[in-house]
Amino acid sequence: MRKKETITSLKAAKGERKLVMLTAYDALFASLFRESADMLLVGDSLNMSFLGEPDTLSATLDQMIYHTRAVCNGAPESFVVCDMPFGTTNTPGQALENAVKVFQQTRADAIKIEGGQERSALIEHLTDNAIAVMGHVGLMPQSVRSEGGYKVQGRDEKSFQKTLDDAVAVEEAGAFALVVEGVVPDLAAKITETVSIPVIGIGAGRQTDGQVLVWSDMLGLFEAFTPKFVKKYMNGAEAIKEAVAQYAQEVRNGAFPGEEHCYK
Incomplete structure (x- = not known):
């Protein structure tokens, strides 16, 4: 049985070892992943992967709590992160109330919130109230409708600088780690070099401090399409x-x- 990661050990891993993160949504698969993954993410990708929805926006807080409890039961020695679903962190007060529910009703070690500079005050409010926060910048699935689709970031100077500024703001607000999704590798490398917290990439190249994939993509179960950044490790x-x-x-x-x- 592997030793459970902590925020301290995860931060200490930066520059020393690559971190492995996988999504998990239930006790069975969490138990299968726990030996290999440093962290398990209960992602709001749940409803895309297993409900057949076109995006992540339909996930509810009750759903996320239910599945986070299942993952914690299946992998009690794993560091578990719960995605805060769309519409549950619109204000600092709402975010704290809902994050407290996650912490009280599950054994999650942290929550994850999408957003950069515009969410920095909110993240700071949470971390000031003993909520461990993992940030998420770059391509943000919860913004897919307002952005008009899934758009890779960093291909132009404006989006490159904005995403870098977002990452710095999230770190300064107190996040212990950061997911960077759907960016050009040069941007991911620059973010990883600039911030002192671990950067977990997805569709961001190999220069980050670690990687995360959706398990049903990685194991070749999702047949409708395969994102460019996914490697199938089995059919x-x-x-x-x-x-x-x-x-x-x-x-x-x-x-x-x-x-x-x-x-x-």
């Missing part, structure tokens, strides 16, 4: 289809259940 969808087809065949031809599957 999970085909493996499952083959296993289910074999089960169906054995039920239909009477091969299952066999004598070894029957009570005596």
